[in-house]
Amino acid sequence: MTRPRILINFAITADGKTSTRSKDPAHFTSKLDLHRLLEIRKQADAILVGRGTLEADAMSMTIPAELKPARQPLRCIVSRSGTFDLSHKVFNSQGGTVHLLVTDPPADYNPLPYESAGAVVHQCPLPDFLHRLRTEYNIATLLCEGGGSLVRALAEIDAIDEANLTWAAHTIFGGSEAPTITGALGPHFPTTLHFALTHFEPLDNGECFLTYERLRASTKP
Numbered sequence: 001m002t003r004p005r006i007l008i009n010f011a012i013t014a015d016g017k018t019s020t021r022s023k024d025p026a027h028f029t030s031k032l033d034l035h036r037l038l039e040i041r042k043q044a045d046a047i048l049v050g051r052g053t054l055e056a057d058a059m060s061m062t063i064p065a066e067l068k069p070a071r072q073p074l075r076c077i078v079s080r081s082g083t084f085d086l087s088h089k090v091f092n093s094q095g096g097t098v099h100l101l102v103t104d105p106p107a108d109y110n111p112l113p114y115e116s117a118g119a120v121v122h123q124c125p126l127p128d129f130l131h132r133l134r135t136e137y138n139i140a141t142l143l144c145e146g147g148g149s150l151v152r153a154l155a156e157i158d159a160i161d162e163a164n165l166t167w168a169a170h171t172i173f174g175g176s177e178a179p180t181i182t183g184a185l186g187p188h189f190p191t192t193l194h195f196a197l198t199h200f201e202p203l204d205n206g207e208c209f210l211t212y213e214r215l216r217a218s219t220k221p
């Protein structure tokens with residue numbers, strides 16, 4: 001499949017959780033972690049999130065002007081049903097063009113309100129959207145910032161090339177329903193995905209920045 005190179009970024013607790021069972025905003029890491037996320041955003045031509053993360057974290061999906069970004073990445077939001085809150089800040093802030101992916105629209109789905117707000121609405125499966133981003137919008141690097149259910153869908157089609165993790169081992173959430181980077185505990189993947197450590201940066205504050213590169217048959221040593 002022709003698609004962008006796909007990066008993910010997550011903060012995880014000592015027990016591998018990315019949020020609490022009630023999916024509260026994920027503010028359990030340091031300012032350094034936020035700064036690192038913004039630096040990773042600068043590498044991306046587009047950012048991708050699920051509707052749940054957009055709303056839970058009240059994201060504008062932009063890079064602050066003081067970081068002098070070369071450009072603002074496209075802002076891509078995924079939903080099955082395609083119902084978005086037009087009063088959300090992503091529709092009311094300066095930034096990259098908003099692209100809405102609706103994978104399972106109802107028969108009478110009306111994209112017009114979102115298009116009138118300046119968004120581009122795509123009604124297709126996730127793999128087709130990834131292909132379109134690469135071939136029609138020239139997106140070479142896509143950063144997926146979660147949440148877990150969206151990353152699970154990417155993992156199921158083996159579409160994760162780099163994983164950036166802040167291991168925040170100073171915190172434990174617990175609970176079988178608290179999500180991991182691939183969402184709540186669920187069925188096994190079609191196959192196990194292997195990654196190689198490419199960056200290891202322990203910090204004085206009890207966190208550790210880690211980067212892993214997907215090991216595919218062609219890249220295995």
Ligand SMILES: NC(=O)c1ccc[n+]([C@@H]2O[C@H](COP(=O)([O-])OP(=O)(O)OC[C@H]3O[C@@H](n4cnc5c(N)ncnc54)[C@H](OP(=O)(O)O)[C@@H]3O)[C@@H](O)[C@H]2O)c1
Binds near residue numbers: 056057
């Ligand atoms: N620790 C971290 O670094 C981190 C990072 C990101 C998020 N989080 C946390 O994770 C929690 C949200 O997790 P989540 O798993 O609920 O979020 P999510 O994946 O962002 O959102 C779930 C929603 O996104 C849409 N969606 C997800 N996967 C889809 C797919 N394959 N196809 C079509 N639509 C899809 C659906 O929207 P519709 O309901 O509209 O159909 C779904 O209900 C929040 O608490 C957030 O703070 C933490």
